[in-house]
Amino acid sequence: MKTYILRRLLLMIPMLLGVSLLVFVLVYISPGNYLDVLKAQRDIPAEFIAKKERELGLDRPWYMQYVSWLGRTVRGDFGESWSYRIPVIELLAQRAPATLALSLTSLVFAWAIAVPLGVFAAVYRNSIFDKLSALSAYAALSIPEFFLALLAVIFASQWGGFPTGGLSAIDHDYLSPVGQLWDYVHHLILPTIVLGIGGAAGLMRVMRTNMLDVIQSDYVMTARAKGVPGNVIMFRHVLRNAINPLVTSLGFAFSGLLSGAVLVENVMNYPGLGQLIFQAFMRKDRDVVMAAVIIGSSMLIIGNLIADILLAWVDPRIRYDK
Amino acid sequence: PRQKLKREFPPLPKDVDITTKPPGRYGGIYISVDPGGGPNTFNYLVAEDATSMGAISTVLEGLVRRNAMTEEIIPGLAKSWEIGPDNKTYTFHLREGVKWSDGAPFSADDVVFTYACIYDERFPNRHASDYSIDGKPFKVEKIDDLTVRFITPDIYAPFLEMVGGGSILPKHALQKFVDNGTLMKAWNIGTHPREIVSTGMFRIASFKPGERLVYEPNPHYWRADSAGQRLPYLDLSITKFVRDQNASLAAFATGQSDSENVSPADVEWVRRGEKAHNYTVHERGPSTVCNFLWFNQNPEKDKSGKPFVEPYKLKWFQDVRFRQAVSYGINREGIIKGVLFGRGTPLWGPETPANTKWFNPDLQKYPYSPEQARELLKQAGFRWNEAGELFDSAGNRVSFSLNTNQENPIRQHMATVFKENMKDLGIEVKLQLLDFGTFVKKIGESYDYECGMLGLTGGGDPVGGMSVYLSSGRMHEWYPNQKKPATAWEARIDELMMKQLKTLNLAERKKYWFEVQRIMSEQLPFIYLITPNSYEGVKDRWENVEIPKAGGITWNLDEYYLK
Amino acid sequence: MPSTTTPLLQVENLKVHFPITAGLLQRRVGEVKAVDDVSFTIERGTTVGLVGESGSGKTTIGRALIRLVNPTGGTIRYNGKDITFLRESQFRPYRKKIQIIFQDPYNSLNPRLTIFKIISEALEIHFPAMGLEQRRARVAELLGKVGLKPEHMDRYPHEFSGGQRQRIGIARALAVEPEFIVCDEPVSALDVSVQAQIVNLLQDLQEELGLTYLFIAHDLAVVEHISDFVLVMNQGKIVEAATADAIYQNPQDPYTKRLLDAVPKI
C-alpha cells in the first residue's frame, strides 16, 4: 500500500502537467482574453490595449506563455491576478477559509442527514416515512440550486431570524470573540442547508438502495442471531457494506472543498472561492484560473487517493497491489 | 453591543468649503449595496472597473468636483482655477490647510506626483492615454505649494471634467512604491486600510473582500457646514457587495438597507413595502443604458478571402431604407409595456434622456409602424411571396442572424420581440445568444456576424464616444477601423466629432454633438431600441437626499444626516 | 504432443504466500505460507485425494492449479506444458479442460442469476453451437444428475438449501465437460445418500470419459473410496503421499495417524 500511495503521488506530477497544459490550451483557444472587458469599453484607446497585451505577454504564442507560466509555477510562484494585481496565492488564501468552512459544513450536513435517512428508508421500506423521504429527495433534486438559494433568501428576508447573505454581520468587528464565532455560524446556516440539501437527496437514495442490497445478506442474519440490536446492525454491519459508492463520491466531494459553489455563493452573497474563480474564468484572469485548476486537480487527485484508501479500509477485500 | 464610535475633530482647514445646506446632526450608519461584487483594487492606476473606481474616487478627491444635480463643475481640492487665453493653460489654486486623512499636508507636490505616475512608462495605465492628445501628455507644473498649472498640447474640450475630476494621489504615501517600481502592486485589496490615505469625505475603516467596505469619516475632510461642524455627519458608511440583485433587493424591501437600485419590473412590489419599512422608491426617469442593434456593414474580406458578410446581404445592410424599415418594424412601446411594465423609454439616438446636458430630443423617430416599414422595403426593391416571406430584388430570402450576449434578460426579451417583429415583415431572424468573450471577438476581431445587439452604459461627455463615432474608431461597430470614411455622412460625423473636441465653448460643442445625434438617427447605423427607466429606493430617514438623473445617488453623502 | 506417459498434472515446489497487512495504510507485517513447497503429480484418469487439517492449504492448492491465486513460486505443468505463469488470455484454453467445484457453494453462485443462467453460461462459452432449447435440456439433465429437479432451473441461489447449492456448483463444473476437476469438498454438505449419488456420478464419469480428479475432502471414508492416491497436508506441506490403501492401512506420518484415529464410529 505504501508503494501504491507513493506511486499515485508520483503520478500526480504528469497528471498536473497534463491538466495544466490542457487547460492552458483551452483558455487560449476559447475566444477572447482578459482584455475583452477593456475592448468592450468605448473610451479605451487601442494603443492602451496593445500595451496591456504586451505587458501581460498575451501577444506571444501560447506555448511560450505556457513555458514561462510553467517555469514560474514550478518554482512555487503562481503568478499574479491581472485584475487584482496581487499574488494569486494571496487572493485565493483570502477567500479559502470561508469556502472551506461552507464546503465542510455542507458536506457534513449532507452526510449527516443522508446516511441516517437512507438507512431508515431502507429499514422501513415502503412505509410512509420511506415515501415521504423519497418525495422530498426528488423535490430537492428537481429544484435548481439557485432557486433553493433564492427561496432561502426570501425566507430569511421575510421571516427574519437568519441573515439574507454574507459571511458576517455588519457589526461583526464590534462583537466579542464568542459573538463573532456565532455570527459566522449564523451566516453559514442557510447556505449550508441550501448546498447540502441537493447532495443529501442523491446520497440518501443511493444509501437506501445499497442498504436494500445488503440488508438481506446472510451475515445480517448472523448478526441478528447474535442478538445485535437493530440499529447496530443497520449502522454498523449493513452500512459498512453499503457505503462503498458514497466513499468514492467522498473523493469528489473533497476536491470540491476549495472550489466552492458559484450559484449559491452568488445568490447568498457568500464571498467564497467559487465566486472568485468563476469570475476569474469569465474574465479569463489566466493565472488565477490556472492556480485554481492546479489546486482543484491536486485536491481531486488526493481526494480520490484518500477515497481509494478508505475504500480498501471499509472493504478489506479490495486490494490494489496485485 | 456596538461600541460608541469616537470621532476626533482636528481644526478645520483655512480654505474650508462650507456647504450651502442648513446644518445637520452627527450620527447614523448608511448602508448601501453595490452589485459589482466589490473592488478589485484601490490603486488608481490599476482600477478598470466601476466599483473599484467608485471606491477610489470616494477616498481620493479631484481638483474639481461635479454637482450631479446641476451638472456644474464646482471646486474640489482646488478652490478656484483660471483658463488661459490660448484655451490650453489651466491654473489651479489649491485649498490652503487641507490635510490627508493621516494628517500629512496636501500640496501641489501631490498633483505633480500624480501626473508623473500616470505618465510613467513603467506603470502602463488607462489614464495616460486619456490624459494625452495624439500621444502627447499634458504638462503639469508646480507654481508654488498651492498652485499648479496644466498645459495641454492642443485644445481639449472635456479637460475640466475629465482631468480636473481625476483623483490626486498622495505623494508621501506612494513615493516609495514609485522608487522601487512596485506602484502597480501598491494599494491592493490586501493593503491595510490605514495605509490608504484619503482626501475625500471618508477613509476606509475596513474592507472584507467580496463582502463589504466600511468607510469612516475622514477627520481631515475639508468641508463643513455653516455651524462649523466638519462633514460628513455619518458615523459610518457601509457598502455591501453582492453578485446577485435578488438578495439585496429582498434585504432592502424588508428594511435592511438604506438604498437600492430597483429594476422596473420590481418597482411595484417593492413600493408595497414603503409604508411598513419607511422607504420611498424614487423614479429617476430613463436610465443611461443605451440598447441598440446594428448590421455589420464591413465590406472587407477575411484572411482566406471570404467576405465577412455575404455580398448580397451587405447590400441590404448598407441600404438606409432597409435599416429604417427595420427600425419602423420594431415594437418598442410593446416591449416597454409588456416586459418593463410600462417603465421604459424608447430611444432614437445615442444619448438617453438621462444625459440632460447632451441629449438631443429633436431626432428622427421611428414609431412602430409595419406599414411604413413595408413601404420602405418596397421602395428598396424587396418583394413578398404569397406566404408573406420577404425577398430582395435578386430573389434572395431576407434572413439574418442576430448575435448578442446572454447576461441581460431584458436584452434577451428584446431579441425575441425583434425576431417576432421581423417575422411580421417577412424577415427571418435567427437568434444566437453567445457568451461575452465570443461575442466581443466576433464584433471586434473576426467580424463574422450579420447583426449584433448590445447595451452600453452611456452618458457623460461626448468625448467618451470618440472611438465609436469616428470612422477610424475601434468601436465603430458597423464598420470599424476604416482607413477613410466609407460614406459622406460618416465623414461628416468625423468632422463634427473633431470639432466638438477642439472647442471649450459648450454651446458650440452641443451644436456639433446634436448634429451627430441627428445623423445617427437618420442613417441608423445603430438602430436604437429602448432604455429601462431607473428607480432608486431610499430610506426616508435621511435628510439632504438629492437624486440626480444619472450617476450614483450618494454623490453628496457627506451632507446626509438623520432626520 | 505430450506422450501418454507424461502425467496430466505435475506440480513442483509450488509455493503460495499471502501477505499479512495491518492498519489503514495496510502495512505488510508478515506473510502466511499457505502452500509451502509442495510437489505431486496426478496421472490421467485417476483420482488423487487431498486431505489435511483445516487451513492447511488444500483450497489454496486447488485455486493455484486453476490460477485463481497466483503462485509465489514453483511450477505447474499440465499435460507437460508449463502453465504456471501464463497470461490470462493464454490460460483461457485451459479453462475448458480444468474445472473447479468450490468449497463455498453459495458465495460462488452469482446471487443475481438464476440457476439456469449460472449453468448454461458454461455451455455458452464452451459449446457456442447449442441453441437455447438444447441448453435448457442439457441443464435439466445436469440438474437431474446431481439430484435436483428441472423446475429448480429458474430459481435464484438464495432459494436453495446448503446441500442443494453445493450440487448446483457440481452441475456447473460438469457442464463444461472438463478433463480435470478440482473438487474442493464437493460432498461435505450433503446427506449421505446424495453424497453417494454424487460420488457415484463422479466415478461413472471417470470411467466413461477418463476424467481426472483432485478430490479434497475431510470424510476419510469417501476419500478412501474414491481415491487412487492420497496426499496428506499439514500446515502448507505435504506430509504423506501414498496410495489410498497404503495410507489407511499403514499410515506413516503422525498427523495421518491422528487423522485416522479421530474418525468417529457409528
Next chain:
Amino acid sequence: MTSDLLHQILRRRAGAFCLVALILFYVAAFFAPLLAPYATSDQDLTKTYHPPTGVVWHEGQLAVRLYKLVDPTCAKYEAEPGQFAPIHFWVKAPTYHFLGLIPVSHRLFGVEAPARLYLLGSDETGRDVFSRLLYGSRVSLTIGLIGILITTVIGLTVGGLAGYFGGVFDSVAMRGTELIMAIPGLYLIIALRAALAKYFDDSDQIFILIVVILSFIGWAGTARVIRGLTLSLRNRPFIYAAEALGQGPVTILWKHLFPNLFSYLIVTSMLSIPGYILGEAALSFLGIGIQEPSTSWGLMLSQVQDLKVFMLNFWWLLTPGLAIFITVILFNVLGDVVRDIVDPKLKTQV
C-alpha cells in the same frame, strides 16, 4: 426478458401508473405541434404575465374567460364578467412542418384571435406557457435519458474494466477520469463550442452536442463509483467461478457484475435525470444550450429566477419546475419498481 420486465412492471400499481404517465408525457411531447395552441415564439405584448385563463362551460360549449389588464405596472388582470371566447377544436393555424416533413395546419384546440388561450398563463412577452411547456418537454424528456444512457455505458465499461483488471489498466483509466474531472467543465464547453461553432445553426445538432458534452463530463464520476463497486465484487468467489469457466472479462462485466450493480445503476441514473434537465439550461447560458425562442423546461425555469415571480405571484411561471418534479418522480418511482423487480430476493414477494 424485456417483455417479462414490462409485464412485471405493469403488474405493480405504482409501476403501471408511472409507465403509463411517462408514455403519455412522451406522446404529448411528440405531438406538441398539434396539441400546443401556439408556437413557442408566438408573442402578445399586450398580454404579458397573463394569468391562466379560466376554462368554463358556457352556452353549451367550453369557453375561456376574457381578461382585462387593470394595472399594467404590476400586470394585474381581472376577468371581465360575462365575456367569453369559445374554445374550438381542430382549428386552423399557421402551417407547421411536423418532423420537418408533414405539413400541419391545424391545432387540436384554440380560441379565435384576438382572444388568447392561456391554460397556464403567459410569460414576459405574452407567450403561452402551456405551449412552451409542451415544446420544452421534447428536449427535457429526452436529454436525461440519452445522457444517462451514454454516461452509464461509458462509465460501466471503463469503471468496470478498471475495477476488474486493476493494476496498470486501473491506473490508466482512473487517471483518465481524473483528467476529465480536473478540467473545468466551463472551459471545456466554451472550447468545444468554439471548435464546433459551424454546426450551431441547426437545433438538432445543438441538442445532440449538449447531450454529448454533458455526458462527456458526467461519465467520469460514474466510472469511478462503478470501479469502486467492482473492486469490491471482484474478489467474490462467484467471479472466480466465472473466470474458472473461462469467461472473458467483458462478458463477466456484463453478465456477472452488471446485474449486481444494477440496483445502484438504475437508482443513480434516475436520480441524475434532473441534473441533465437543469444542466442543459446552464449550457444555454453559455450560448450552447437550447436557445430562445426554442425552449426547454430547464431554460424556462432558469429565466424566472426573479423575486417578482414570487412577490407578484406569477406562480404559473414556475410550472416548468413542477413538470420537472413530476417527471423526476415518475422516473424514480419507476426506477424503484424496476429495481425491486430485478432484485432476486425481493422478486419472490409481490
Next chain:
Amino acid sequence: MTSVSGPLLKVNNLQVDFGSGDTVTHAVNDISFQIRDGETVAIVGESGSGKSVTALSLTRLLPTPPAHYVGGEILFNGRNTLALSENDLRKVRGKQIAYIFQEPGTSLNPVFTIEYQIAEAVQLHRPEVTDVRAEVIRALDLVGIRNPAQRLGDYPYQLSGGMQQRVMIAMALACQPKLLVADEPTTALDVTIQKQIMDLLRDIKVKTGMSIMLITHNFGIIADIADRVVVMFRGKIVEDGPTGEVLRHPKHPYTRALIDCVPKLGAKQRRLRAIDHAEIEASA
C-alpha cells in the same frame, strides 16, 4: 429461570412456506419435536428437507417475505417465539439461543475482522468480561485455531473454509447460550478438529447444561454426541427417538436407507449406496 416442568424447546406443528400462490413450497410441513435442558438432539435428513429452515425458524430469523410462518408454535422456555416482538426476540437470540450457520463463507460479515465479530457477541451477552480480547483469543484457541492471537485481525476472506466455520462456532459459544443450534458445524473440518470441537461441545454441555440442536449428516458424530435423533424427510419428521435406538433399529424406511448409505472406512465397495426414492415412497 428454566421451567422445571416443560422442555426447554417445544415445537408444535410448525409449518413454514416459501412464496405464495401456485409457486409455494412447504419447506417445513407440520413438524413437532422437543429439546430438553441439557439434551443434544441431532437432526438428520435429506438435503433440502427443511432442517435449516426449522433451525432458523426458532427465533424467526427467516426474512418474511419470502418465508411465511403458516402455522404452529415454538415454545422456548414456555414462550412462543413466533409471537414475540422483534425486541423481545432479540433478547432471546444469542443469549438464549445461539446459532452456528451452515455456510460460514456468507455468514461472516466480510468487512469486519474476526476479532470484532466474536468480540461483539461477547460484549453483548457477557458484559462482565473485562478483557474481551483475551476472551476472543481463548474462544479461538478452544476451537483449534493455531496462533489465535495472530489471526485476530484477519478478515473472513483470508480464512480457509474450515477456519471460517470455527470462527462461527467460537462466536456462538462466546454467547454462552441455553440452546446452541449448530447447522452442520463440522462439514468443512477435518476429523481431528471435528473431534476436538465435539469434545469441546460435550465439555461445555457438562459444565453449563447447554442444550444442543445439532444438524448434521455425519452419523459418526451423531453416535458420538447426540442423545436423541430426529429424522427429517421432505419437510416432515419421519422419525424421532433416542440415538442408539434410531441408529440400531431405524423404523422408517428412509432412516433405514440413510444409515445404509453411510460409507465406511476400509469397506471395499465399488459403488456407494444411494437411496432409491421410489422404493422409500413405496414402503412408507
